[in-house]
Amino acid sequence: MDIADGEFVILVGPSGCGKSTTLNMIAGLEDITEGELRIGGQVVNQKAPKDRDIAMVFQSYALYPHMTVRENMGFALKLAKTPQATIDEKVNEAARVLDLTQHLDRKPANLSGGQRQRVAMGRAIVRDPSAFLMDEPLSNLDAKLRVQMRTEVSRIQRRLGTTMVYVTHDQVEALTLGDRIAVMRTGRLQQVGSPKELYERPENLFVAGFIGSPAMNFLPATLEEGKLRTPLGDLPVSDQLRRALEGAQAGRTVIVGVRPENFEDAALVSADARPNGITFRASIDVLESLGSDVFVYFTKDIEQGVNAAELEELARDSGRADTGGSGDTVVARLDAATGVREGQDAELWVDARAIHVFDPATGRNISLGADGDGRAGTATAGGTGMAGGTASGTDVSGGAETGRAAGAAGDTPVT
Numbered sequence: 001m002d003i004a005d006g007e008f009v010i011l012v013g014p015s016g017c018g019k020s021t022t023l024n025m026i027a028g029l030e031d032i033t034e035g036e037l038r039i040g041g042q043v044v045n046q047k048a049p050k051d052r053d054i055a056m057v058f059q060s061y062a063l064y065p066h067m068t069v070r071e072n073m074g075f076a077l078k079l080a081k082t083p084q085a086t087i088d089e090k091v092n093e094a095a096r097v098l099d100l101t102q103h104l105d106r107k108p109a110n111l112s113g114g115q116r117q118r119v120a121m122g123r124a125i126v127r128d129p130s131a132f133l134m135d136e137p138l139s140n141l142d143a144k145l146r147v148q149m150r151t152e153v154s155r156i157q158r159r160l161g162t163t164m165v166y167v168t169h170d171q172v173e174a175l176t177l178g179d180r181i182a183v184m185r186t187g188r189l190q191q192v193g194s195p196k197e198l199y200e201r202p203e204n205l206f207v208a209g210f211i212g213s214p215a216m217n218f219l220p221a222t223l224e225e226g227k228l229r230t231p232l233g234d235l236p237v238s239d240q241l242r243r244a245l246e247g248a249q250a251g252r253t254v255i256v257g258v259r260p261e262n263f264e265d266a267a268l269v270s271a272d273a274r275p276n277g278i279t280f281r282a283s284i285d286v287l288e289s290l291g292s293d294v295f296v297y298f299t300k301d302i303e304q305g306v307n308a309a310e311l312e313e314l315a316r317d318s319g320r321a322d323t324g325g326s327g328d329t330v331v332a333r334l335d336a337a338t339g340v341r342e343g344q345d346a347e348l349w350v351d352a353r354a355i356h357v358f359d360p361a362t363g364r365n366i367s368l369g370a371d372g373d374g375r376a377g378t379a380t381a382g383g384t385g386m387a388g389g390t391a392s393g394t395d396v397s398g399g400a401e402t403g404r405a406a407g408a409a410g411d412t413p414v415t
């Protein structure tokens, strides 16, 4: 994976997938057994952490309680025997960026959680490093403050223009913060791209299920006479999609992925738009109105849910049984104008153009090739590593594990 100068990159993935380990390797706190880590073109595998010019902010930051904000922020510089005038200048500048100027002479005990968090960032900023590494710096904050600090971090990064690698397991945080997101699973890179690319063109089941909330719905489907037979009904298959499916040599059984917003109350779909999808009846179990949207949950006689290693892990990680394929509940986002009622039957519409089709054996998104211009590979910016992602189809014999190994660029160094 390549990270450009000044870029804001997010590492995201389930607990235990290796995010902190990756960050520690970049910082030099963890030895690298294999591969190369380059900073500014130079291999730094053997370089000591202090010689890498990188500042790290950890999840649990400890401020010195007996020191003022000013002293806390300048402490590392003082240890480094930096002249006092320079320390003052740097601390004042960092305080300005972080909006801490009026709190410089307070002790940490008299600060709010968000202010303390900013002091911890200030300690990193004064060192003027060539890159910042942040390991879930906001996870100690309550939900509201976290949202506020998220915007702050974005603003600070843009103001400083310093390269930043930021770890989180929160996909919403990932989508809102960075220029590019790297999705990891079990120590392997799954896909790297802009939030939009990951959302619209997920390369495999894992990325598709991980990015987006509520998650993408996964339905078992079979390819029959040019149609996709799903529990919702027979979805028409465009010529392009048909070619992609044939080219992928997937079996007759596939997994269809539909995002909640690709459904609509059929009564609200214009006659012109209707032929782009199919209408079906569903019994609405639960309806949640959020004012701007309405979410409806329904089950459709799905005799047997979708089984795939990726989906099981997603379900485990989120602690929910209803993540995508592991459950038989489908969630749809409808326009607020819908007249659909909880506990009643409703006629819904699904946009057949927006569906994704996955190979259950490899987890690969077979429908990406349907654009006909081979963009599947370029969706992963910076992605020499992920070029292998599209090639994973060449070896489907080994099942999911092999497919991923080929696609995950696990043997490409993080630079």
Ligand SMILES: Nc1ncnc2c1ncn2[C@@H]1O[C@H](COP(=O)(O)OP(=O)(O)OP(=O)(O)O)[C@@H](O)[C@H]1O
Residues within 6 Å of the ligand: 013, 014, 015, 016, 017, 018, 019, 020, 021, 022, 169
């Ligand atoms: N020193 C170690 N020795 C052996 N295994 C380790 C060590 N440190 C971490 N691991 C394992 O390596 C894997 C990756 O750990 P890591 O801390 O990088 O995960 P993470 O993605 O940061 O997870 P989280 O979101 O929970 O912080 C985990 O399975 C963990 O148990």
Ligand SMILES: [Mg+2]
Residues within 6 Å of the ligand: 019, 020, 021, 135
């Ligand atoms: Mg971690």
